[in-house]
Amino acid sequence: MRVLVTGHLGYIGPHLVELLLEEGHQVTGVDLNLFEESLIYPHALPQRNRILDIRDLRPDDLRGHDAVVHLAAISNDAMGILNPELTWKVNFEGTLHVAQCAVRAGVPRFLFSSSCSVYGKTDDKPIDERGSAAPVSVYAETKVKVEEALSELASSSFSPVYLRNATAFGTSPRLRLDLVLNHLFASAYSTGVIKVLTDGTPWRPLIHCRDIARAFVYFLKAPLERIHDEAFNIGSSVETYQVRDVANLVKRLMPHCELSFAEGATSDPRDYKVDFTKLKTTFPDFELEYTLERGGMELKEHFYRYGLPMDCLTGDRFIRLKALKRKLKAGEVPEYFHVAEKPLEPVERR
Numbered sequence: 001m002r003v004l005v006t007g008h009l010g011y012i013g014p015h016l017v018e019l020l021l022e023e024g025h026q027v028t029g030v031d032l033n034l035f036e037e038s039l040i041y042p043h044a045l046p047q048r049n050r051i052l053d054i055r056d057l058r059p060d061d062l063r064g065h066d067a068v069v070h071l072a073a074i075s076n077d078a079m080g081i082l083n084p085e086l087t088w089k090v091n092f093e094g095t096l097h098v099a100q101c102a103v104r105a106g107v108p109r110f111l112f113s114s115s116c117s118v119y120g121k122t123d124d125k126p127i128d129e130r131g132s133a134a135p136v137s138v139y140a141e142t143k144v145k146v147e148e149a150l151s152e153l154a155s156s157s158f159s160p161v162y163l164r165n166a167t168a169f170g171t172s173p174r175l176r177l178d179l180v181l182n183h184l185f186a187s188a189y190s191t192g193v194i195k196v197l198t199d200g201t202p203w204r205p206l207i208h209c210r211d212i213a214r215a216f217v218y219f220l221k222a223p224l225e226r227i228h229d230e231a232f233n234i235g236s237s238v239e240t241y242q243v244r245d246v247a248n249l250v251k252r253l254m255p256h257c258e259l260s261f262a263e264g265a266t267s268d269p270r271d272y273k274v275d276f277t278k279l280k281t282t283f284p285d286f287e288l289e290y291t292l293e294r295g296g297m298e299l300k301e302h303f304y305r306y307g308l309p310m311d312c313l314t315g316d317r318f319i320r321l322k323a324l325k326r327k328l329k330a331g332e333v334p335e336y337f338h339v340a341e342k343p344l345e346p347v348e349r350r
């Protein structure tokens, strides 16, 4: 297969490229490389490695590909708050631009990296794909609107599918420490204190970043009629935790560290339990390879093996919000943060 991966130089992307290359696929990567300093060990690059804004892609760039896996995004709530307009421009307009290019170029599959955060705060009953979206951040709102807009483009020759991924954890060649397990581990490692920023009660489904990549590889090969214009929650009910469970795991990994909850901490509005039955029943042979515990142990091993710096949390190498702020301030972001729109004519629904 010829696969175009956007965001291949992010946190999930290097795992995905490695898995695709291992299976013999031809890969084109498209990424602005916004977080180049986050590299902790080298990784495989696709046959075509393009440093490019997704909004500058043209249909010819996609022609001949069998599928797009679209990861590129302003990819968390904090960055969304920093610059909501930019988040809409990249996540909504940028995604629609890539999808329209794919339609024009005759690329039949479009795998969109959505998020379980579309559900916002849920009650105690796990929510499935038919449940109402109630996003509590700009980031999550863009995911909801993109799914709706991609659905409008779905046709007999264009099959979008929406993988609503759980919150990622674990190690990657391009490490992130702004995700709950990784953050708490980094807090223990660098300060000796496992500092939980909430009261620890929110529920969150979690998944290793490599398992997200494995899901994309799996869906690339899935029969189109099973996935056409469908949303799937990607994760497992077994791997659904309260933040305090995650903190307790870090305590077991780093027993000498103190565990603390932030004084006067309130609950987090991002509090949800998700139902993963559809994934399990549609694709019973797709299993997660990582538990939180296994991912935590590997993360610890990598912190020490690659000698992560003691300023890993206070510096801007591994925290996307801080890295983005620095780039904006230094004017190191390419034009697209400021460019005028370059939309293509909207594509008619067939």
Ligand SMILES: NC(=O)c1ccc[n+]([C@@H]2O[C@H](COP(=O)([O-])OP(=O)(O)OC[C@H]3O[C@@H](n4cnc5c(N)ncnc54)[C@H](O)[C@@H]3O)[C@@H](O)[C@H]2O)c1
Pocket: 006, 007, 008, 009, 010, 011, 012, 013, 030, 031, 032, 033, 034, 035, 052, 053, 054, 055, 070, 071, 072, 073, 074, 075, 076, 090, 094, 113, 114, 115, 116, 164, 165, 166, 167, 168, 169, 176, 179, 320, 336
């Ligand atoms: N990590 C998670 O917990 C998680 C969970 C659910 C969904 N997702 C989604 O999965 C996708 C990948 O997540 P990630 O954690 O690897 O994100 P990431 O922020 O680590 O990587 C995103 C990549 O996109 C690139 N990018 C951003 N804007 C771009 C643009 N305009 N043109 C080209 N490249 C651009 C960045 O340079 C970066 O390398 C995102 O869409 C994210 O919203 C992530």
